[in-house]
Amino acid sequence: DAKTTQPPSMDCAEGRAANLPCNHSTISGNEYVYWYRQIHSQGPQYIIHGLKNNETNEMASLIITEDRKSSTLILPHATLRDTAVYYCIVRVASGAGGTSYGKLTFGQGTILTVHP
Amino acid sequence: AAGVIQSPRHLIKEKRETATLKCYPIPRHDTVYWYQQGPGQDPQFLISFYEKMQSDKGSIPDRFSAQQFSDYHSELNMSSLELGDSALYFCASSPSINYEQYFGPGTRLTVT
Numbered sequence: 001d002a003k004t005t006q007p008p009s010m011d012c013a014e015g016r017a018a019n020l021p022c023n024h025s026t027i028s029g030n031e032y033v034y035w036y037r038q039i040h041s042q043g044p045q046y047i048i049h050g051l052k053n054n055e056t057n058e059m060a061s062l063i064i065t066e067d068r069k070s071s072t073l074i075l076p077h078a079t080l081r082d083t084a085v086y087y088c089i090v091r092v093a094s095g096a097g098g099t100s101y102g103k104l105t106f107g108q109g110t111i112l113t114v115h116p
Numbered sequence: 117a118a119g120v121i122q123s124p125r126h127l128i129k130e131k132r133e134t135a136t137l138k139c140y141p142i143p144r145h146d147t148v149y150w151y152q153q154g155p156g157q158d159p160q161f162l163i164s165f166y167e168k169m170q171s172d173k174g175s176i177p178d179r180f181s182a183q184q185f186s187d188y189h190s191e192l193n194m195s196s197l198e199l200g201d202s203a204l205y206f207c208a209s210s211p212s213i214n215y216e217q218y219f220g221p222g223t224r225l226t227v228t
Contacts, residue, residue, distance in 0.1 A: 034216070038159075041204065041222070042221065042222070043120070043206050043208070043219030043220050043221050043222050044159060044206070044208075044217075044219045045219065046216045046217060046218060046219075049216060087158075102147065102149070102164060102166075102171070102172070102210065102213040102215070102217070103149060103161040103164060103172050103174060104149070104151075104159075104161065104208075104217060105161065106151075106158040106159045106160070107158065108158070109158070
């Protein structure tokens with residue numbers, strides 16, 4: 001699986017958009033970008049994933065650059081409850097082949113702190 | 117919606133004892149993953165099962181073993197516990213291999 005690089009920490013004001021960047025310059029054609037977050041000592045939580053098109057769900061939006069070497073997770077209106085460690089993970093998805101068998105490799109994520 | 121259930125939530129054991137952690141996946145999920153998270157560390161993959169067969173193995177000590185049963189629940193068995201085994205152990209389930217994973221609340225194991 002491709003390696004990702006994220007800033008170690010970011011701050012955001014409550015109610016504002018939080019934009020979390022991720023670099024994955026060695027991403028392969030069959031690898032997806034996944035985002036998970038972990039609120040202190042809780043189980044990681046799936047947020048969103050995408051291949052090359054921008055994606056949006058009820059939690060967030062994912063913007064992937066055209067060359068797929070980087071992406072941005074956007075929390076449109078951050079709340080205090082969004083304070084967490086955010087992990088960007090690159091991995092093959094269902095039907096995409098590969099030998100990862102689905103395991104997630106958590107690297108250094110971004111500690112997002114949302115303040116009042 | 118039903119979530120992943122892990123039991124027990126907290127467990128205290130002494131060195132050299134054994135421990136069994138249980139994981140009940142979301143209904144109709146056939147894939148289970150186990151992760152270990154030490155203090156101040158990121159979660160690390162241990163082992164996974166797909167349709168009751170081991171599908172992948174990570175940095176799991178030989179003292180640990182796991183299996184997935186016919187009802188798809190999974191158990192992680194840990195023997196000859198060491199102080200360094202103190203950690204949060206998360207189980208995650210997914211509808212199949214390489215789909216998004218849904219994590220349980222974790223079991224906090226403390227070895228004294």
